[in-house]
Amino acid sequence: MSKPRYERPVLIRHEAGLMNKFGRVQALRPLTEIDGAAVDELVAAYGSPLFVFSERTLVERARELKEAFARRWPRVRLAWSYKTNYLGGICRIFHREGAFAEVVSDFEYDKALGLGVPPDHIHWNGPYKTDAALTRALAGGAIVHLDHFDELAAAERIAERLDLRPSVALRISLSVEGVPEWSRFGFHLESGQARDAVARLVAGNRLELVGLHCHLGTFIADVRAYGEQARKLARLANEIRERHGVRLGFIDIGGGFASHNTLKEQYLPGTQATPPFSRYAEAVIEGLCELTCPAREQPLLVLETGRALVDDAGTLIATVHANKRLPDGRRGVVLDAGVNVLFTAFWYRHDVVPCQETHGTPEPTVLFGPLCMNIDVIRDSLLLPPLQVGDRIALRNCGAYNVTQWMQFITYRPAVVLVGDGGRHALLRRCETLDDVVGPEQTPPWL
Amino acid sequence: MGATDKLKDLALSESGFVFDPYTGSTFSANDTGRKILDGLRRGLDRDAIAAELRQGWDGVPDDLGRDIDDFVLLLRRQHLLPPDFSL
Numbered sequence: 001m002s003k004p005r006y007e008r009p010v011l012i013r014h015e016a017g018l019m020n021k022f023g024r025v026q027a028l029r030p031l032t033e034i035d036g037a038a039v040d041e042l043v044a045a046y047g048s049p050l051f052v053f054s055e056r057t058l059v060e061r062a063r064e065l066k067e068a069f070a071r072r073w074p075r076v077r078l079a080w081s082y083k084t085n086y087l088g089g090i091c092r093i094f095h096r097e098g099a100f101a102e103v104v105s106d107f108e109y110d111k112a113l114g115l116g117v118p119p120d121h122i123h124w125n126g127p128y129k130t131d132a133a134l135t136r137a138l139a140g141g142a143i144v145h146l147d148h149f150d151e152l153a154a155a156e157r158i159a160e161r162l163d164l165r166p167s168v169a170l171r172i173s174l175s176v177e178g179v180p181e182w183s184r185f186g187f188h189l190e191s192g193q194a195r196d197a198v199a200r201l202v203a204g205n206r207l208e209l210v211g212l213h214c215h216l217g218t219f220i221a222d223v224r225a226y227g228e229q230a231r232k233l234a235r236l237a238n239e240i241r242e243r244h245g246v247r248l249g250f251i252d253i254g255g256g257f258a259s260h261n262t263l264k265e266q267y268l269p270g271t272q273a274t275p276p277f278s279r280y281a282e283a284v285i286e287g288l289c290e291l292t293c294p295a296r297e298q299p300l301l302v303l304e305t306g307r308a309l310v311d312d313a314g315t316l317i318a319t320v321h322a323n324k325r326l327p328d329g330r331r332g333v334v335l336d337a338g339v340n341v342l343f344t345a346f347w348y349r350h351d352v353v354p355c356q357e358t359h360g361t362p363e364p365t366v367l368f369g370p371l372c373m374n375i376d377v378i379r380d381s382l383l384l385p386p387l388q389v390g391d392r393i394a395l396r397n398c399g400a401y402n403v404t405q406w407m408q409f410i411t412y413r414p415a416v417v418l419v420g421d422g423g424r425h426a427l428l429r430r431c432e433t434l435d436d437v438v439g440p441e442q443t444p445p446w447l
Numbered sequence: 448m449g450a451t452d453k454l455k456d457l458a459l460s461e462s463g464f465v466f467d468p469y470t471g472s473t474f475s476a477n478d479t480g481r482k483i484l485d486g487l488r489r490g491l492d493r494d495a496i497a498a499e500l501r502q503g504w505d506g507v508p509d510d511l512g513r514d515i516d517d518f519v520l521l522l523r524r525q526h527l528l529p530p531d532f533s534l
Contacts, residue, residue: 006504009480009518011465013525014473325517329524361477 036423081306169211215254230287259311314399338369
């Protein structure tokens with residue numbers, strides 16, 4: 001009779017009556033491939049850690065979003081949120097699907113232009129646009145979303161200087177029950193500031209008001225918030241039409257839809273708690289039905305959905321460097337990927353899946369990164385089967401914000417690859433080298 | 448009370464269910480954990496416990512002593528062994 005396979009010895013205390021703070025056992029089925037590309041092959045080709053994006057998931061999510069809204073509203077536009085992920089290859093996929101660009105800086109504007117996006121297909125948001133940037137945007141025909149009165153005045157000055165009558169939108173902030181108010185952006189609705197801005201813009205007679213924009217917040221899983229937002233924007237649009245005779249070309253509801261990630265304070269996992277796009281669409285369109293204009297004059301609906309499109313498409317593959325037993329009894333696992341590349345580990349309990357068969361009893365585990373910093377914790381409590389040095393794990397839903405907010409800190413930033421049809425794969429961004437880091441440095445001549 | 452006396456008073460089932468009669472706490476041990484517990488209750492040292500594990504299981508790692516020490520740390524942590532106990 002053959003002997004059983006050895007498992008590392010474990011002893012787990014029963015916590016009767018308490019909510020299981022470690023959550024469900026992770027990953028009974030290993031993730032050995034991504035869209036037909038073997039994880040081992042990807043790591044052998046590009047190294048570890050490694051961000052892997054699924055082209056299929058990106059396209060499916062973009063189409064799912066567009067269809068959910070287009071079934072309910074005649075004219076819908078997606079403006080791809082560059083800050084969520086501005087890797088050229090990722091942006092190209094969304095532009096190929098018909099998306100405009102949504103940018104918030106000179107750098108992002110240049111990046112969009114460099115990818116071949118015409119200026120009039122670029123929405124330019126954000127509270128900081130220099131005169132030089134505004135001049136380029138207005139002269140080029142970009143769709144500028146004005147954030148404050150100083151910017152409105154600057155846009156008027158530039159329009160006068162250039163002898164143009166550019167089309168602009170106003171960013172509106174508003175209150176919705178259950179959502180923290182982002183009042184630092186745009187013109188506030190309930191205080192009357194938004195109406196003042198409209199009156200000011202119309203009276204100035206230098207700019208053409210073509211749109212209203214509001215971005216409620218981030219990772220909002222309660223679709224009713226979007227219904228309320230759309231209702232308030234529709235009522236404001238009605239008022240603008242009645243008072244000023246302005247027929248708006250678009251209403252932009254911003255982004256903020258939840259991905260399938262799980263926030264740290266969230267009880268249910270994102271796979272259960274996150275609404276499908278169709279429910280967001282139902283809520284938004286119900287709100288927009290408050291518009292009183294004739295059907296043929298209904299404004300275009302603009303979506304700036306970022307996270308919910310790209311998050312699920314990104315996976316971070318990491319390798320186990322060491323195991324250790326912590327004084328509190330938990331198992332500590334040191335990975336080669338830390339919070340410097342997985343910034344979102346501060347917000348989410350990322351799903352963790354081993355990339356090979358595992359054997360043994362799952363036990364409470366902490367996942368540490370490689371940084372010599374106490375904050376470098378990828379997951380602070382989860383049940384994982386034993387992992388050996390050299391084993392790989394996949395951290396899922398990492399596609400949003402990580403490859404834009406990651407830091408060059410202590411280690412190089414890793415490679416990013418795209419997996420396409422039939423498991424073919426190619427680099428989106430190579431791993432950094434020493435030259436990338438020290439290249440911009442200068443040595444003062446007296447040193 | 449000897450260092451491992453408390454272990455001898457534990458109720459330990461074949462399936463790895465462990466009951467501590469002093470505190471009412473219960474635990475689950477896997478098969479290798481149960482084997483180490485059993486060895487400690489019988490007063491075996493590290494080498495003897497390691498030999499029993501090698502005899503009973505396939506694929507035992509070379510650094511088995513580390514796993515045994517880790518498990519002893521868990522027992523200390525759960526107050527089933529005195530804080531200064533080591534093999």
